[in-house]
Amino acid sequence: MKYLDEFRNPEIAERLFAEIRRITTRPWAIMEVCGGQTHSIIRNGIDQLLPPEIELIHGPGCPVCVTPLEIIDKALAIAAQPGVIFCSFGDMLRVPGSSADLFRVKSEGADVRIVYSPLDAVKLAQANPERQVVFFGIGFETTAPANAMAVFQARQLGLRNFSMLVSHVLVPPAIAAIMESPHSRVQAFLAAGHVCSVMGYWEYEPLVERYRTPIVVTGFEPLDVLEGIRRAVAQLEAGEARLENAYPRAVRREGNLPAQQMLADVFTVTDRGWRGIGVIPQSGWRLSDRYRDFDAEVRFAVTDIHTQESAICRSGEVLQGLLKPNQCPAFGKECTPRTPLGATMVSSEGACAAYYQYGRFVQSEYDAQDAL
Amino acid sequence: MCLGIPGRVMEIYETNGVRMGKVDFAGITKEVCLAYVPEIAVGDYTIVHVGFAITQLDEASAQESLRLFEEMGVLEEELGEVSG
Numbered sequence: 049m050k051y052l053d054e055f056r057n058p059e060i061a062e063r064l065f066a067e068i069r070r071i072t073t074r075p076w077a078i079m080e081v082c083g084g085q086t087h088s089i090i091r092n093g094i095d096q097l098l099p100p101e102i103e104l105i106h107g108p109g110c111p112v113c114v115t116p117l118e119i120i121d122k123a124l125a126i127a128a129q130p131g132v133i134f135c136s137f138g139d140m141l142r143v144p145g146s147s148a149d150l151f152r153v154k155s156e157g158a159d160v161r162i163v164y165s166p167l168d169a170v171k172l173a174q175a176n177p178e179r180q181v182v183f184f185g186i187g188f189e190t191t192a193p194a195n196a197m198a199v200f201q202a203r204q205l206g207l208r209n210f211s212m213l214v215s216h217v218l219v220p221p222a223i224a225a226i227m228e229s230p231h232s233r234v235q236a237f238l239a240a241g242h243v244c245s246v247m248g249y250w251e252y253e254p255l256v257e258r259y260r261t262p263i264v265v266t267g268f269e270p271l272d273v274l275e276g277i278r279r280a281v282a283q284l285e286a287g288e289a290r291l292e293n294a295y296p297r298a299v300r301r302e303g304n305l306p307a308q309q310m311l312a313d314v315f316t317v318t319d320r321g322w323r324g325i326g327v328i329p330q331s332g333w334r335l336s337d338r339y340r341d342f343d344a345e346v347r348f349a350v351t352d353i354h355t356q357e358s359a360i361c362r363s364g365e366v367l368q369g370l371l372k373p374n375q376c377p378a379f380g381k382e383c384t385p386r387t388p389l390g391a392t393m394v395s396s397e398g399a400c401a402a403y404y405q406y407g408r409f410v411q412s413e414y415d416a417q418d419a420l
Numbered sequence: 421m422c423l424g425i426p427g428r429v430m431e432i433y434e435t436n437g438v439r440m441g442k443v444d445f446a447g448i449t450k451e452v453c454l455a456y457v458p459e460i461a462v463g464d465y466t467i468v469h470v471g472f473a474i475t476q477l478d479e480a481s482a483q484e485s486l487r488l489f490e491e492m493g494v495l496e497e498e499l500g501e502v503s504g
Binding site: 049050051052054055060063064066067070082083084109111137164165166167168187188190191193194197201204205240242243245246268271275296297298299300304306307310397 | 422423424425426428436437438445446453455456457458465467469470471472474475477478479481482484485486489490492493
């Protein structure tokens with residue numbers, strides 16, 4: 049596929065690895081924020097081919113993983129109501145709520161449907177005027193313009209039977225929260241390329257200033273990830289802290305202005321709980337007051353939610369980069385993609401799922417030798 | 421979930437007052453919302469996420485990145501050969 053295959057070329061990757069090896073003289077800890085990048089790193093073994101001084105810390109950029117348990121439980125309660133068609137991205141279906149997941153609710157008779165685009169949910173609402181269609185609107189800034197368009201279109205079409213359960217999260221406040229944490233070891237960030245395609249990267253300039261930490265806007269293919277790492281290491285080695293764009297084919301400083309205009313109309317910034325992490329101020333979007341009628345939380349007024357997290361799941365530490373997935377005692381034992389205890393084992397962007405899928409059952413060769 | 425796939429715009433039209441189009445991904449064609457890329461034309465490349473074009477792919481910039489990657493380390497190799 050054009051503009052995909054070229055950025056997966058192993059010979060050029062070797063050049064980038066060689067360059068990173070050449071410039072690295074000291075240990076550095078770099079966080080890739082986005083779960084899509086985590087999967088690219090683990091799938092391609094990038095972390096194992098880097099010089100041993102460089103540690104990649106996996107960040108919280110997995111929207112399914114950080115969607116608060118209370119919202120999952122609300123989704124389950126709404127989906128179970130008679131007459132509701134509950135639409136979601138496929139990733140969400142196996143995410144464990146307090147006592148069930150959407151698959152379970154579906155098997156018990158609820159009408160839960162996987163959609164590819166939020167506009168498919170709007171079409172379902174048009175085609176089923178006697179039913180209430182609810183879309184589970186989660187995601188980072190990348191997904192928000194799509195979800196916003198669905199609500200906007202539903203309003204334009206005067207659809208009274210469409211609503212959205214919104215749990216949107218934002219990257220810059222999460223980076224700030226990580227840097228404010230006394231446990232953080234992160235010395236540089238790879239910012240999520242497609243988030244910046246939408247929002248631009250000017251929002252990160254104050255973060256670079258405040259925390260004196262390099263931030264490199266980075267893409268998702270192996271060469272993109274390596275270039276992001278190379279630039280971060282070059283800055284760290286030189287004692288610099290700058291904002292760089294290593295994904296210029298998809299990211300401009302100002303971002304996508306028509307999308308931002310739509311976002312400003314449909315959403316408004318709010319405090320948001322992140323599963324496993326806690327509330328981060330001003331770190332999410334909810335529907336703006338103009339679109340309150342389309343808010344599923346208002347329409348269905350679900351109360352009486354009593355959340356109960358798994359007692360042994362340590363996904364919160366994984367999401368904050370404090371624990372590698374295979375350091376969790378439950379990893380690959382009680383917790384597998386078929387029997388997930390936490391959302392990080394479910395999502396195609398979850399770090400635990402990446403480690404499981406690509407066979408990272410042991411921490412390193414040294415640990416394996418210890419185990420023998 | 422933030423994955424975006426590059427594809428080539430094949431056709432542009434309107435549905436429900438929204439700019440839509442057909443985008444080709446190496447032989448697979450999908451309907452994509454083009455509302456957020458008002459300047460994109462047939463033949464241009466875009467990056468698609470959950471059925472939405474989120475940005476136009478800058479082809480000149482893509483070639484420039486590849487050129488820089490290919491040159492990487494070449495200077496050091498040559499210098500190495502000279503000094504070796």
